[in-house]
Amino acid sequence: MTYHAKSEFLHVMMERGYLADCTDLQSLDDALIEGPVTAYIGYDATAASLHVGHLLNIMMLRWFQKTGNRPITLMGGGTTKVGDPSFRSEERPLLTPEAIQSNIDGMQQVFARYLDYSEGKAKMLNNAEWLDNLNYLEFLRDIGRHFSVNRMLSFESVKSRLDREQSLSFLEFNYMILQAYDFLELYRRYDCRLQMGGSDQWGNIINGIDLTRRVLDGEIFGLTSPLLTTSDGRKMGKSAGGAVWLNGAMLSPYEFWQFWRNTTDADVGRFLKLYTELPVEECDRLGALSGSEINAAKIILANEVTTLLHGAEAAASAEATAREVFEQGGAGGDLEVATISADVLGAGLSVVQLLVQTGIAPSGKEAKRLIAEGGLKLNNESVSDPQFAIDTALIGNGLKVSVGKKKHRMVQVG
The missing domain is CATH 3.40.50.620 (HUPs)
Structure with a gap:
């Protein structure tokens, strides 16, 4: 125009x-x-x-x-x-x-x-x-x-x-x-x-x-x-766990923050312009970053959007929680929340199935290989048994699942 x-x-x-x-x-x-x-x-x-x-x-x-x-x-x-x-x-x-x-x-x-x-x-x-x-x-x-x-x-x-x-x-x-x-x-x-x-x-x-x-x-x-879609073609506002609600009682400020932290690299600059009040020049600069630097831009995006909705204290708390959960023990990869239904847990869930369902491993065979190589940690504790059972008590308020230094999920019951 x-x-x-x-x-x-x-x-x-x-x-x-x-x-x-x-x-x-x-x-x-x-x-x-x-x-x-x-x-x-x-x-x-x-x-x-x-x-x-x-x-x-x-x-x-x-x-x-x-x-x-x-x-x-x-x-x-x-x-x-x-x-x-x-x-x-x-x-x-x-x-x-x-x-x-x-x-x-x-x-x-x-x-x-x-x-x-x-x-x-x-x-x-x-x-x-x-x-x-x-x-x-x-x-x-x-x-x-x-x-x-x-x-x-x-x-x-x-x-x-x-x-x-x-x-x-x-x-x-x-x-x-x-x-x-x-x-x-x-x-x-x-x-x-x-x-x-x-x-x-x-x-x-x-x-x-x-x-x-x-x-x-x-x-x-x-x-x-415009009706927005993400750069990978998904409808804006949808996640693997369903709608991203704006009421804190239906979606915690931490989960809301994580949604924005998980923004695809190609969408960062555009989303900064639409969902924050940062100057356009700064949005363009942050959106043009690449490699590990774009992760810093995603954190700025998550903090700015969460501050507008839930307040600065909630945004700071969400960032601190993310750093504590994912950076302790050398976690340096992208942050992502995965939700497991209570019905699935009730039917019995092995750690192999957990890796597949959360997208860390594409198949059960690959999950077993990752475990055999000694790279699996649950809440920073090594797990070597592929039959290890996952239950609701273990997940609690969130179970950190790590394979190596770059694959991480925060698993929650939904």
């Missing part, structure tokens, strides 16, 4: 890699210069915690506030009752109102770490406030008449589902109308002129812009971020 932004917010978005698309870059830039502007991102309450996949857009809201604007985090207390069908192969399970509220309570804890809600500097709203009491006939007459079913069917998020001949319920089809109505209400109530989201939300955002222009003749904008 060759556009040169004049506003600080758009300059940050483009320089650091947050921007995928915008409905009218020039006009939004002008509005931001006149500023301040109010913007929102919506979050449906489908789980008890947000995960790393949400973090990029949370950082966008943080930068939006840091550059002098007003962010809104919109909790989907209403829309969660319907479920967003975008790019999904099947309908979401319906949640009870109590489960939705419980999830919202868990999600709110995270936003308080990234945004300043004091004195109305940021707002946290719930779309149930205006969606729960809608009169259906009035809504159809006043809002529904502005939507073209033909156009809604053309959006890629819906079209991809229909092309695969997968059912799309009338309930789900209404989701697009409700999200569009959110934008209209936020513009009417709070002069909110910008909706941001992942690029999978483009169709929903466009619907909201069209509706608001038709009903209130308002000049509003949409801006999307």
Whole structure:
């Protein structure tokens, strides 16, 4: 993109890699210069915690506030009752109102770490406030008449589902109308002129812009971020153990820190720009390091991201724990956490099977060879018996598994 932004917010978005698309870059830039502007991102309450996949857009809201604007985090207390069908192969399970509220309570804890809600500097709203009491006939007459079913069917998020001949319920089809109505209400109530989201939300955002222009003749904008994958093709936010949650009760600060410490070399510079507030020049310098030096950059990445979410003390503690666990006894290789299910342990697990399941050895034969050569240590104690049994008590809060000086895992029960 060759556009040169004049506003600080758009300059940050483009320089650091947050921007995928915008409905009218020039006009939004002008509005931001006149500023301040109010913007929102919506979050449906489908789980008890947000995960790393949400973090990029949370950082966008943080930068939006840091550059002098007003962010809104919109909790989907209403829309969660319907479920967003975008790019999904099947309908979401319906949640009870109590489960939705419980999830919202868990999600709110995270936003308080990234945004300043004091004195109305940021707002946290719930779309149930205006969606729960809608009169259906009035809504159809006043809002529904502005939507073209033909156009809604053309959006890629819906079209991809229909092309695969997968059912799309009338309930789900209404989701697009409700999200569009959110934008209209936020513009009417709070002069909110910008909706941001992942690029999978483009169709929903466009619907909201069209509706608001038709009903209130308002000049509003949409801006999307790229859907991130890691350099090796994995969806950002997923690990071998499942989702990387942002709530400390669901994923410890140490495990969160480890997730970032295990970043692939090729992603370090990009992730520093997106998930930390370090200067771009420093992100580029650290990302260009190679060999053993890139490990120092990964530690900086892990510390910076963990500090934003859990605080500096938690980040320092995680780094200290990692050094203690992996560096005592001459461990100098990459850090990686592996999770073993309690069911597997209950069925009986030998140390050979442990080496295979944690990825240290590609096969049982190779695991036995490594053990025979005398290179295996469990919590820095040598083990030479391939039939040695691994149980829950041994793993405890974490079992350090080392083969030689460069292959290490922190094994946990999950």
